[in-house]
Amino acid sequence: MNSLGLSLILKMGCICAKETVVVNGRKYTVREHLGDGGFSTVSLVEDNLTHKKYAIKKMVCHGPEDQRLAVKEIEYHSIVKHPNVIECIDSTHRGTADPVVNATSEVLIILPYYHKGTLANELERRARTNDYLSARDILNIFLQICEGVKAFHDVKPEPLAHRDLKIANIVLGEAMTPVIMDLGSVTQARVKVCGAQAAQTLQDIAAERCSMPYRAPELFNVESYCMVDERTDIWSLGCILYALCYFKSPFDAVYERGDSVALAVMSANITFPENAPYNEDMQNLILSMLKVNPMERPYIYTVIENVHDAIAKLESRV
Incomplete structure (x- = not known):
């Protein structure tokens, strides 16, 4: 594969000549550029044989650490299998990353293509007309997201944490089924921090890989001696549930204004819009x-358990 040609096509966002990507003998034609992550590009491709559409995630690795993380991401796909977590259909990796000779390697992951886009796209569309989801729909969607998160937290012997849960990392299947994607930030959930250097390292990784408006307070200011666990994801889930109700994370406005998200998160000053059709139970x-x-x-x-209780309470009112 001509990687320069592919990168040009990705930058231009158009297909001037049909670029073909080969993964383990299967040929895919690049159809369009879908988006960029901090460390990857995602394109829409079509299987040349079946004409089925897929998303292909391409990660360019500039050094051994990049390569290790990309290979680890594929590994996490094989560990966490759940209907509400995106499936890895195929993957490959080429070359060896060596910064000394300026050599890069590539890791390619074939993923299902969700034509409905992300939960962020859906909520953005609804925000334009204040088209609120019903409380029942919100709780049903949220429950499925929680079930997906539970699949990470249930991993034995040590639980995993996603560490970048946000509405842009949830795609929508048929009947608004939420599917958690982007396993690039997944890591061992329980980290014992011993000393200032370990704290700074964790803080730097979080700054690089966990989106600010959804990042847990303990990752903004990591203490020198502490234990960080899977409950970083629970904070992110609180932000996601807020966004399901009010279209954005409680800290998005702060981020957009350019004010200190860290400060807002640490003080957890959560305000709820007045006109939304949700009661105190949802806010609690x-x-x-x-x-x-x-x-x-x-x-x-x-x-x-709490979501099940909230759903039962809603249904008892009908």
């Missing part, structure tokens, strides 16, 4: 996850 469910002290946050099992 959101607030139960947005606790600044991670030790006060519930684990995923309790969150799922």
Whole structure:
């Protein structure tokens, strides 16, 4: 594959000549550029044999650490299998990253293509006309997202954390089925931080890989001696539930204004728009996850239990 040709096509966002990508003997034709992550590009491709559409995630690795992380991402796909977590259909990696001789390697992951786009796209569309989802729909979507997160937290012997849960990392299948994607930030959930250097390292990784408006407070300012666990994801889930109700994370406005998200998150000053059609129960469910002290946050099992209770309460009112 001519990687320069592909990168030019990705930059231009158009197909001037049909670019072909080969993964383990299967040929795919690049149809369009779908988006860029911090470390990857995603394109829409078509299988030359079946004409089925897929998304292909291409990661260019500039050094051994990049390569290790990209290969680890493929590994996490094989560990976490759940209907609400995106499936890896195929993958390959080429070359060896060596910064000394300026050599890069490529990791390609073939993923299902979700034509409905992301939850962020859906909420953006709804925000334009204040088209609120019903409380029942919100809880049903959120419950499925939680079930997907539980698949990470359930991994044995050590739980995994996604660490970049946000509405832009959830694609929508048929009947608004949410599917968690982008396993590039997945890591061992429980980290024992011993010393200032370890704290700084974790803080730097979080700054690089966890989106600010959804990042847990303990990742903004990592203490020198502490334990970080899977409840970083619970904070992100609180932000996602807020966004399902009000179209954006509670910290998006701060981020867009260019004010300090870290400060807003640490103070957890959560305000709720007045005109939205949700009662106090929904707000309390959101607030139960947005606790600044991670030790006060519930684990995923309790969150799922609370969502089931909220759904039962809604249904009893009908």
